[in-house]
Amino acid sequence: MKRFLKSTVAGVALAALMSSLPVVAAETGLDPNAKQGGGIVITYKDDVATLDPAIGYDWQNWSMIKSLFDGLMDYEPGTTNLRPGLAESYEASADGMTYVFKLRQGVKFHNGRVMTAEDVKYSLDRVTNPKTQSPGAGFFGSIKGYDAISSGSAETLAGVTVVDPQTVKIELSRPDATFLHVMALNFASVVAKEAVDAAGADFGRKPVGTGAFKLAEWTLGQRVVFERNKDFWRPGLPYLDQITFEIGQEPIVALLRLQKGEVDVPGDGIPPAKFAEVMADPAQKARVIEGGQLHTGYITMNVTIAPFDKVEVRQAVNMAINKKRITQIINNRAVPANQPLPPSMPGYDKSYEGYAFDQAKAKELLASAGLKDGFETELFVMNTDPNPRIAQAIQQDLAAIGIKASIQSLAQANVIAAGGEKDQAPMIWSGGMAWIADFPDPSNFYGPILGCAGAVQGGWNWSWYCNEDLDKLAAQADSMADPAKAAERNALWSQIYGKVMADAPWVPVFNEQRFTMKSERMGGADALYVDPVSIPVNYDYVYVTDVQ
Template identity: 65%
Template sequence: MKNWLKLTVASAAILAASNMAFAGENHGGSIVVTYKDDVSTLDPAIGYDWQNWSMIKSLFGSLLDYKPGTTDLVNDLAESYEISSDGLVYTFKIRHGVKFHNGREMVAGDIKYSLDRVSHPKTLSPGAGFFASIKGFDAVSGGSADKLSGVVVLDDYTIEITLSRPDATFLHVMAMNFASVVPKEAVEEFGEDFGTNPVGTGAYKMTNWTRGQYVIFEANKSYYNSNLPYLDKITFEVGQEPIVALLRLERGEVDIAGDGIPPAKFLAVKNDPKYKDQIVEGDQLHTGYITLNVKMKPFDNILVRKAVAMAVNKQRIIRMINGRAVAANQPLPPLMPGWDENYKGQEFD
């Protein structure tokens, strides 16, 4: 297999790149991806770091997804959907014949269960707030209800989601990992260990996880899209320092250095002609920022907060990381819908 490095892409793009790289070739084969840190969890309601995000995306499906490398929405588990004229009611038609990794067919009730679960405070999902526009969310998050009143199963292949207010981001939320569909019986069987025993509908299924050493994904032969995945097996080796991963990649022992190019080697690798066809470069849906407690002195004073913002030399930070970023002037990154290219933000002074 061809070896790959990365510059500024998130791991989600790395996995997509590995699939795309082999798209024109025969199906089959395997790759090895290295990471420094062990995987924290593969529970889609919990996982929220750049490393496990793409791994979770490979194991689970949601109503919608993104076209690889873009922010364009495409259907995933949903076959189609309709939106009411007031923008409050979304009716999704579900694909027939989609199977969980345990062999059971996924139905609309599984989608409702998954949305109820991710919204419930006992799940401790860092993404619960993304579902705040769904009717009944406040009751669930406040503990007075266990289920979202706005999510109604009309039949096994139709689900209706009613919002309490218009939300232009709602369809994008349905493409997030947090909206992934999980089987109730597997969650109840494994309990808190579901994150290490994931069961989804994705193109891959986890077959082995040896803590501190590796995680193995194998192709889901029952995946609804018979043309995917291309690879038979992905092995994620953990505990690999980036500099060691780079050396192993040069020797052909691994295929993707998941943590990217070590900063000390960045310019040398980027400028070396032999790596030209091995480097995958792209953008992250990520914004780095400093959070200030506005209820604590002196940051309760807006002038102090503005002074802090003016004191951050973003261009210097960009130079320190070898130009692998652009200056943020708003919470949204450039690829995110809603980003305003004309907004100036606070300048360094």
């Protein structure tokens, strides 16, 4: 799931919400050491699920989509600092309820057509229309008319208006402290209507955007190839001529190929079984890049499937899991978690103790729920190491309190699909897909994965937990757009997550640090390889140093 890796306060964005002055795009300078040309090889074990920006929402396809498409807003590379993207500038009303975006002139889609404000409106209408089944639709809930389009009573967002071919106005139904961040998400990417119409349900395999790269080849189960968009609207970018994503590569094999110079970035990261060996070898360690991330790995329990519809059962599972033992499986590259928010996120409650590891108490809770002899269930897990091993540890902990969980070890896309079906997955270990914040704000750990908006077909709220009272509190918190109310807003989010943990739809397991590697020929700042937006790599700005 996604995404931003570093904890920063988006003060600039919040201040912009309160300003009526136009904010103009500030271009980031090009790397003076960069060379144009060449290609790189990225490996993945599993095939790509989709390249449709309205649908794609996993670790693997996020950066790929980011390089094919653009939104009105963007981030400075390697940071969480907002800047205009397809918008040349924007102006916000003093009350934070209206935004007017001026579009860049002459931006072309990959099919050669010039983008206009009509495309922006179409794209926002499309992502929020329930027919699209976008897992990101709920992010746009503050736009006027969202309730009508999401209920099916309207086909377009009333709050999005085309002023002229280069100007789009967006009106909100309430102030939203996260709005500019939402406009920088992949879900807000601008797509070409004619391309969507022509491809239909296959648009995810025939993407047409305005991004730095365009799709050149997709051979299912083998490779995906991007080529440089020579008409890209940022002059001088991208540096690379081609990116080849090789599919079906086991992570250990990918590491060996990296050592031989055949691979430039192992997309699935450093295999846990090889981590100690890599870090002990100075030559390999020199190619390792470490980055912090706003991450939580967790177990979901589907509250609509018995017996997880009983809070005592969910609380018992929270008490049954030995989190310290699980962190050892990943070479202690994480710390045990006790709540949905990671420690570096605003709103994290340092005073909250969580559920103690107490299997005797867990058995008592099961007995109070009428399940003293336990029960049988299924635990879904992504089949890339170390996730099956973590699932086995979870299985053992559950067995200790009488819960017999059979492990369903599947490809990432299959686990995601099962989670998005209301009655398919009683439990899911989120590893390999675990939540990394889309933007550095506590709201992002609620709406898509714990709020009612995410508990829909194809959504990412795999616990199917929906507490309408908490949804109202979440909306109240997000309406606090005034930076002077930041402390009050964070306190409210702490209260919300405390109530979530009382209902226990999740077992937060750990907060993980991120490690990746690159080949010796790769150039560009380290931050581009642990980019907080373009996970895992900001392909638009990296380059190779061996171009002649």
